[in-house]
Amino acid sequence: MKRILVAEDNKLILETIALSLKREGYEIIKALDGKECLKILENTEVDLLITDLYMPCVNGHEVISILRDERKKNTPILVLSAAGAEANVLKAFELGADDFMVKPFSLVELNVRVRKLLALRIIN
Amino acid sequence: MKAVKFTTGKLITYILCLICAIDLAFPIESHGIQHFVIQVAASKTPIDIQQFSKRYKITDSIIELKTADRYRYVIGNFETLRAADQFARQFAIRTGISGIFPRKLDENLEIAVSEQKKYPDKQSQKPLVIARTIDSIPLKIENTKINNQNINNGKKELKNQRNKNTNFIFRFLGTNNVYEFKNDLIVYGNKHFSLYFRKFYIRIIEKTYSYPIIALFILLIFFFIFNVILILLILYFTNYYKNKRDRYIRIYRNLYEEVLRSYLFDEIDWKKTTLKLKKIRKPLNRKILISVLFNFQDNLRGEMDNRIPEIFVKLELNKDARNKAKSSFYYNQIEGMRELTNLYPQGAFAVVKHFINAPNDLVRADAQTSYIRLHPDKPFDFFKTLTSPFTRWTQITAFYLFRLHELQVPSFVDYLHSEQTNVRNFCLRMIIYFQQLENATEIFKLLKSPVETTRFLCIKAINELWLFDGKELIKNIYPEETEKNKLEIIKALKNIGNADDFDFLESIIFSGFVTLKIEACRSLYFMNDESRERLIQLRQNAELEIDKYIDHITDSRN
Numbered sequence: 001m002k003r004i005l006v007a008e009d010n011k012l013i014l015e016t017i018a019l020s021l022k023r024e025g026y027e028i029i030k031a032l033d034g035k036e037c038l039k040i041l042e043n044t045e046v047d048l049l050i051t052d053l054y055m056p057c058v059n060g061h062e063v064i065s066i067l068r069d070e071r072k073k074n075t076p077i078l079v080l081s082a083a084g085a086e087a088n089v090l091k092a093f094e095l096g097a098d099d100f101m102v103k104p105f106s107l108v109e110l111n112v113r114v115r116k117l118l119a120l121r122i123i124n
Numbered sequence: 125m126k127a128v129k130f131t132t133g134k135l136i137t138y139i140l141c142l143i144c145a146i147d148l149a150f151p152i153e154s155h156g157i158q159h160f161v162i163q164v165a166a167s168k169t170p171i172d173i174q175q176f177s178k179r180y181k182i183t184d185s186i187i188e189l190k191t192a193d194r195y196r197y198v199i200g201n202f203e204t205l206r207a208a209d210q211f212a213r214q215f216a217i218r219t220g221i222s223g224i225f226p227r228k229l230d231e232n233l234e235i236a237v238s239e240q241k242k243y244p245d246k247q248s249q250k251p252l253v254i255a256r257t258i259d260s261i262p263l264k265i266e267n268t269k270i271n272n273q274n275i276n277n278g279k280k281e282l283k284n285q286r287n288k289n290t291n292f293i294f295r296f297l298g299t300n301n302v303y304e305f306k307n308d309l310i311v312y313g314n315k316h317f318s319l320y321f322r323k324f325y326i327r328i329i330e331k332t333y334s335y336p337i338i339a340l341f342i343l344l345i346f347f348f349i350f351n352v353i354l355i356l357l358i359l360y361f362t363n364y365y366k367n368k369r370d371r372y373i374r375i376y377r378n379l380y381e382e383v384l385r386s387y388l389f390d391e392i393d394w395k396k397t398t399l400k401l402k403k404i405r406k407p408l409n410r411k412i413l414i415s416v417l418f419n420f421q422d423n424l425r426g427e428m429d430n431r432i433p434e435i436f437v438k439l440e441l442n443k444d445a446r447n448k449a450k451s452s453f454y455y456n457q458i459e460g461m462r463e464l465t466n467l468y469p470q471g472a473f474a475v476v477k478h479f480i481n482a483p484n485d486l487v488r489a490d491a492q493t494s495y496i497r498l499h500p501d502k503p504f505d506f507f508k509t510l511t512s513p514f515t516r517w518t519q520i521t522a523f524y525l526f527r528l529h530e531l532q533v534p535s536f537v538d539y540l541h542s543e544q545t546n547v548r549n550f551c552l553r554m555i556i557y558f559q560q561l562e563n564a565t566e567i568f569k570l571l572k573s574p575v576e577t578t579r580f581l582c583i584k585a586i587n588e589l590w591l592f593d594g595k596e597l598i599k600n601i602y603p604e605e606t607e608k609n610k611l612e613i614i615k616a617l618k619n620i621g622n623a624d625d626f627d628f629l630e631s632i633i634f635s636g637f638v639t640l641k642i643e644a645c646r647s648l649y650f651m652n653d654e655s656r657e658r659l660i661q662l663r664q665n666a667e668l669e670i671d672k673y674i675d676h677i678t679d680s681r682n
Contacts, residue, residue: 012381012419019389082423106426 002118003027003044007037007051007063008080013103017050017080020107021114034058038066046075048117050110053081053088061095068096076117080105142347143328160208161187161198162215163227168194180219185319198227200314201326207307306333369408376402376409380416388420388431394438404439414441417467436467449475454484461487465494472498481512489518496522500531507539507547514546523554537563545575552581556588564591571597580609587616595620599628611643618647625651626658633662633670645673 004026008014011032018028029044031037035057041049049067053060064077076098081088084102092100098120099113164186165171173186176197184199199215202208208226216224306329313325332340383400386392392400403409421432436442445468448460461479464472476498479491492514496503503526507514525531536551537560548570554560555567570582571594579601586594598613605613614632617625632644648659663670 010419010423011378012385012416013423015381016385016388016420016424019385023389103423104421104425105423107424107428108426 001025001027002047003029004048004050004114005029005031005037005040005044005046007031007034007049007055007060009033009052009055016107017110020111024111024114026114032056034060034063037063041067047121048076048078048114050078050080050114053079053083053092061091064092064095064097074121076121078113078117080110160200160202160205160226160228162200162202162208162212162224163196163198164215164221164224165197166194167197170195171197173197180221182219184215184314185322196227201310202226203303203307203310207311211311303333373408373412376412377416380413381419384416384420384435387435388428401439410439410441410444413439414444414463414467417441421466433468433470437471442468442471446471446475449479454487457482457484457487458490461490461494465497469498477506480506480509483512485515488512489515489521492518493521493525496525496531497529500529502534503531504534504536504539507542507544507551510542510544510547512544514544514550516546519546519550519553522550533558533560535562536560537566540566540570545578548573549575549577549581552578552585556581556585559589561589561591564589564593567591568594568597571601576606576609579605580612583609583612583616587612587619590620592620595625599625602628607637607639610640614640614643614647618650621647621651621655623654626655629655630658630662642673642676645670646677649674649677 002025004021006014006017006021006028008017008030009032014030014032018030021028029040029046031040033056034051037049037051037055038058040046049063051060051063055063058066060079060081064079067075067077073096077096078099078101079092079097080101080103081092082103084100089100098117101110101113164182165176170188173188176182177186182199186197186199189196189198200208200211202211205226205228212224212226216222309329310326313322313329317325380401383392383397387394387397401413404413417432417436420428424432442464445460445463448456449464451457451460457479461472461475464475472494476491476494479487480495482488482491492506495506499505504522536554536558539551540548542548542551552567552570567582567585568591570578573579573582582594583598585591586598595617598616602610602613614629617629621629626648629644629648633641633648636644645659648655650656659670659674663674
């Protein structure tokens with residue numbers, strides 16, 4: 001079973017994404033802020049990270065950059081943020097994000113993107 | 125939770141209550157009283173006080189004292205014989221009444237001053253720790269009480285003296301100063317206040333001087349401590365209720381989120397959902413529900429677009445929103461309108477239309493932005509019926525919404541005939557921004573507008589959209605234009621000008637202001653090679669100092 005880490009400070013959205021992905025058959029780990037997310041990443045192996053950009057303690061950009069600097073370079077990262085300005089998107093991709101979705105988003109689209117990112121990881 | 129307001133009115137009421145409480149808690153003691161009045165008349169039969177006052181033009185209030193043998197009429201309220209005597213003299217001169225003299229009054233008995241002459245000056249200058257008010261002087265005086273009262277007075281005098289000696293505050297301030305100040309206050313009250321208020325005023329002063337001053341300080345300290353405790357209690361309870369409310373909101377938010385999520389993912393049906401949604405009839409819970417739905421709506425799209433309005437209607441939250449929109453308070457109107465626009469667009473059209481010309485700027489602005497969101501095909505059609513101003517803030521919001529939702533760009537020329545100047549200006553800005561070249565003649569018509577900004581935007585549009593047909597028109601209006609618009613016309617000629625305009629620009633260089641000259645030089649320099657040649661030829665005229673202008677306009681910093 002593929003393990004996905006979802007880092008999102010909005011509990012409603014976090015739970016909704018988790019429920020939606022669980023129904024697709026993934027194992028979900030939840031983090032309410034960047035610090036918690038990094039802590040989980042230190043101890044747990046995940047197949048995909050879905051992260052928000054603006055979170056308390058450590059923001060999404062920092063999470064991506066730390067993750068890419070460490071050994072887990074192959075973990076795909078999907079950014080999910082309301083900050084869809086061009087600068088934010090480009091910065092996320094420069095730091096090593098694999099995909100970017102702007103809020104409000106469709107859960108169906110999210111599931112498709114997750115499936116695709118996980119498939120690409122297997123190919124790589 | 126609502127904040128507790130502490131207004132001036134409440135403060136005054138509070139102080140008055142405190143005074144009353146002190147009055148009740150510490151009633152005036154009857155011992156040790158020394159009180160001087162001025163006797164202005166005496167008679168075996170009662171006299172008409174009003175007539176008497178009128179006859180001698182007496183403004184002070186006269187008090188009738190019924191003694192064993194006659195009626196005595198007195199005025200004033202003095203602590204010392206000296207003060208009473210002084211007043212009596214002044215009073216005699218002022219009114220012309222002869223035979224008036226000061227009298228000393230004790231608690232239940234009046235004693236003629238002549239009887240006290242055995243120890244006159246020292247006695248009169250002694251500080252009075254306890255005094256009485258005029259209105260508490262008994263009307264009927266009995267001679268039998270004389271001896272007992274004298275004994276009591278002597279004892280109390282000694283006690284007062286002891287109190288005085290032990291009171292360090294008196295020693296520190298100086299007793300004379302303290303009592304002189306008191307007398308001044310009483311004299312001031314006698315002179316300036318009406319009888320009704322004077323009674324109250326003198327009572328307060330006397331009460332203040334009735335207790336040892338240390339007691340007042342202690343009272344003040346207690347009052348201060350009481351206030352501190354009161355504030356701490358208010359803070360504690362405010363915080364307690366806020367936390368309680370926050371906890372309540374958190375619990376129900378989590379519950380509603382979970383239930384609605386289950387419903388949205390088809391884990392439970394609607395019947396079960398309504399059963400699980402507890403206390404949804406309470407106004408606060410309905411607010412929580414709305415905020416949860418807003419959160420869903422803000423973050424989720426696609427399949428949720430129809431499900432969320434469906435829940436909103438099923439829970440009859442649309443009725444609440446409509447009621448809010450009907451409210452007479454502008455913030456409720458805005459709240460209702462926003463809820464309907466975001467969560468139940470079908471029900472929002474009529475409400476939004478109703479508020480498009482609302483007199484309140486905030487309501488109107490919200491209605492206008494809501495209209496843009498609700499009508500993506502014709503977002504600015506409300507301009508046709510707009511009779512109220514389209515504020516600058518709404519213009520910015522509208523533009524932001526327009527870009528954010530990538531709405532279809534309408535032809536802004538259609539709205540150039542609006543009654544509102546700010547609508548016309550907004551449309552001109554949008555025409556420039558979106559480079560809408562169609563129907564340029566409509567833009568030219570606005571060159572005759574009496575509003576300077578509108579004409580400026582028209583010239584700018586002609587310049588930026590390269591509307592060559594408008595060149596002659598702007599040249600024609602140049603002499604009557606303002607400095608700002610003249611500058612814009614010269615700038616326009618840089619883009620749309622040709623050899624025909626050289627003379628026009630030259631005339632400006634010869635006779636215009638410096639800023640206009642610089643701009644005319646710039647237009648000639650950058651228009652084309654031919655115009656640049658023409659400008660260089662002008663260098664021969666040393667008076668014009670063209671070299672300086674060319675240096676200025678070719679400097680990259682300008």
